[in-house]
Structures are given as C-alpha cells and as structure tokens.
Amino acid sequence: MTAITSRPVRRSLIVVCIMLSLFMSAIEVTIVATAMPQIVRDLGGFAYYSWVFSAFLLTQTATTVIFGKLADIYGRKPMIIAGTVIFLTGSVLCGFAWSMGSMIAFRLLQGIGAGAMQPIAVTIAGDYYVGRERLRMQGALSAVWAGAAMVGPIVGGLLVEHLSWSWIFWVNVPVGILTILGFVFFMREDVAHREHRIDYLGAGLFAVGTAAFLIALTQSATLSWTEIGLLAAVTLLTGLLFLVVERSAPEPMIALDLWGSRLLASANGSLLCGMMALAGVTSYLPMYFQGVLGYSAIYAGFPLMVMMVTWPMASATSGTILRYLSMRATLRLGGFLIPTGAVFLLFLKPGTSVIVAGIGPALMGFGMGLLNITSVIMVQGTIEWSKRASATAALIFSRSLGNTLGVATLGAVLNFGIVLFAAAQGRSELTTPEHVSDLLAMIGNVAGGATDPSLQPVLDAALHLTFWVMLGFAVITALISLTIPTRELETLTSSSREPESVQVE
Helix, strand or coil: EEECCCCCHHHHHHHHHHHHHHHHHHHHHHHHHHHHHHHHHHHHCCCHHHHHHHHHHHHHHHHHHHHHHHHHHHCHHHHHHHHHHHHHHHHHHHCCCCHHHHHHHHHHHHHHHHHHHHHHHHHHHHHCHHHHHHHHHHHHHHHHHHHHHHHHHHHHHHHHHCCCCCCHHHCCHHHHHHHHHHHHHHCCEEEEECCCCCHHHHHHHHHHHHHHHHHHCCCCCCCCCHHHHHHHHHHHHHHHHHHHHHHCCCCCCCCCCHHCCCHHHHHHHHHHHHHHHHHHHCCCHHHHHHCCCCCCCHCCCCCCHHHHHHHHHHHHHHHHHHCCHHHHHHHHHHHHHHHHHHHHHHCCCCCCCHHHHHHHHHHHHHHHHHHHHHHHHHHHHHHHHHHHHHHHHHHHHHHHHHHHHHHHHHHHHHHHHHHHHHHCCCCCCCCCCHHHHHHHHHHHHHHCCCCCCCCCCHHHHHHHHHHHHHHHHHHHHHHCCCCCCCCCCHHHHHHHCCCCCCCCC
C-alpha cells in the first residue's frame, strides 16, 4: 500500500531535486575527461588511464537494476538519498586520491551511488506525473542529461585551469547536499512497512556477473586469453546460479516475469541494439572526421555534439509529434530513423563537408530520442508502482549495456578491418602480433590527425566496415521496435495501477 502526496509547489521543488540528481550523475562522465592529463601527471599510472572511466561506468551499470528493486521495496526517497550520500562520499575521496589505484577505487564507489541516482530520479518523475505531463517531464529530464554532457568538458576545463583537478569532484558536494535536503524536506512518501526477505545472494550474483562481463569487454585489448576465459567462465557460472536463485527466491532481486513481459523485453532489446549503433557515433565517427576527413580535433567532436542536441530535441518535441501521430507511429518513426541515419554514414568520403557528415548522427540521435521516451512513458504508464522502479532501471541498464557492447564490438570490427585492408594493400609483414600492434599504433597516429597517404585509405575502409556493422545494429533496432506492444498516451495514466493511489493535490 503506497501513497505519494505533494502540493504543486512542493512537486516543483522535487522536480528541481530530480534534475540536480540527474545532472550530477550525468556530468561526471564527461567532466573528468578534461582533467585526466593533470590527474595522470600528478598521480602517474598512465597504464590505468581508461580505468578511471571504466570503473565508474562498471559499478553504475552493475548496480542500477539492484537499486531499482530496492526502491520498489523500501520506497524511492530513502534509496535516492542513500545513493546520493554514497556518490558524494566517493566524490570527496576522489579529490583526495593519492595514487591511480586509490582514484580507481573511489571511482568505483562513485559509480555505485550513480547507479541509484539515475534510475530512481527518472522513476520519481514517473510517480508524480501521468499522461502528457509525464511525457513533458521525461523530455525535460533528457534535456538535463544532454546539457550536462555538453557543459561537462567546459566546466572541467575551467576548474582545472583556475583551481585544481580535485575540484571537478568536490564541486558535487554543495549540489548534492542541496539535493538531499530537498528530498528530505519536500518529498512525502508513505510506504507500507512489512517484512521483506531481501535477495542478497541474487543481487551479489547479478553484480559479480555483470562486472565480470563488462571487464572482459572493456579490457579485452589488454587482457590475455586466459584472463578473458576466466572472466567468461565467471560470467557464465554466476549467470546460471543467478537464474536458479531467482526462480526460488521469495522476493527475487530481478523479477524474471517482469523482464520476460513482451513490453519490457522488446523495449529493452530495441534500446540495447540502438545504443550499440549509437556507440559508433560517440567512439569511432570522430576518428573518421579527424583521420580521414582531415578536420581538427575541435570539429571531430561535431557528430557527438549533433547527436546530443537532437536526442533531447526529440524528447522535447515528442508532445507536439504525438498530437499528429499515434504512440505506435511515433515509436516506429524513432526506430526507423536510426538505420536511416546510419545509411548516411556509408556515403562519407574524403572531401565530405562537416555539415553533410552531421546528417547521419542528427537523424540517429533524433530517432533514439523518440524511441527512448516512448518506451519509458509506456513502461511507466503500464506497470504498477511496486515494480515501476525495477522496470525503469531495466531500461537504463539496457542502454548502458548496449553502449558498452557497442564500443567493444565495433572496436573489434575496426581492428579486424585495419588488418584485413592493410593486408589487401600488400603489407606482407603482418605475420606476428608485434607487427599487428605496430600497424595499429601507426593507424592511431593517423586517426589523431597525422598524415600518412598509405594508411589513410586503410583507416577509411576499416571505419566503413564499422559503419556497416552499425547499420546492422540499427536495422535490428527498427525490427525489434515493430514488436513493442503500444498503448496510446491517453490510456497511460497509472492511477488505476497503484496499490493505493498516487495523489497529487
């Protein structure tokens, strides 16, 4: 039995808290990038450079679903406050890091907190708003996320230049304290108190299995085959044990019936494959801009910027679009814009203008924005309060996992293509791993803007092979979107679905 009550002004203040919470967890992904050269200079450990990013994303992804379930059991308010406290603790400690090892450990802690903040903030917005109000609110939250991603490098650069790299972490503290105080004083949530049998074993198995899988993917280039095999075995074993535990647990951490529902399964599948396609825009298209098209590093970020603008633009205009199109048509439109944009990438060639090259990313971002917001609205509008946080967390988990899978898969395709097309060019020296490593190092220089007329065509061909694989992921996204069962916006009011009622005075 659950009831959420709020006066209009109080609801507005809660929305501010939600936005601050999302802003903190979103900006942390990009603000750190600008400070990494200074961090490495002071702490050393360049070999662990990527782990400063991977550690945060690893624990964030692994704990998202777990915190979603806990929010369904104990309520949103205590879980988002707990997540924010963990996040701020990690932030403070990161600022005091004395080595790269300690920095990575504290980034792991930060990621755990972010794993609670993002899904629960989105869920709270879904609790307080229904129908078209929910649509507008989710669009506003998408804009916050995109804005944080865009201003992160700027804020990070200013803090590093005028203060020190520690302040990119410490700047979270006053914002986080205000957020916590807002939730404490303005959010009213009555959750029925009853005994719960927390599925600690299931939560642990899920976290370990997910972490092992993500480490194998993100660090495959630096791990031996034995280490990769060991991580794969851990993933498989924990996955099987997890399924056994969840089938017998009185209150399973992951409700298999929920994840097996047609709506959530198809929405998760489409978002996962969509993010696998978009991962190429964020990670490998800038390489094409700089290494093949010959643009400077500043312009190399153009495709990501365009995509980060059109995604929230789609969310913000979705209400207008839904005045003319049905929910089904809007969702399908989003699904099919993603492969349409991916097709444009296949026609990139030396001499292509930066504006023309941005058309594909713009269409893919807009399509993903529509697909994401319609999926979130339908899931939150059809699933009752007691499972809504778990379902919302599942969507966010699928997006995060898709991004990780996409980067790893497309990276493997790119490396394969480089070796393949270099061999076709007549480079007969590619007979040992050392030769291949030397080739990839030379390609890396070209990708960074260095001129090598003999290797530039190799990079061009290899990246086009990557674009074809991106198109494959995008087509799968569109096909899965056709299977998502849809309900029209007017029927997506969750009041009849609550154990009691969600009341907003």
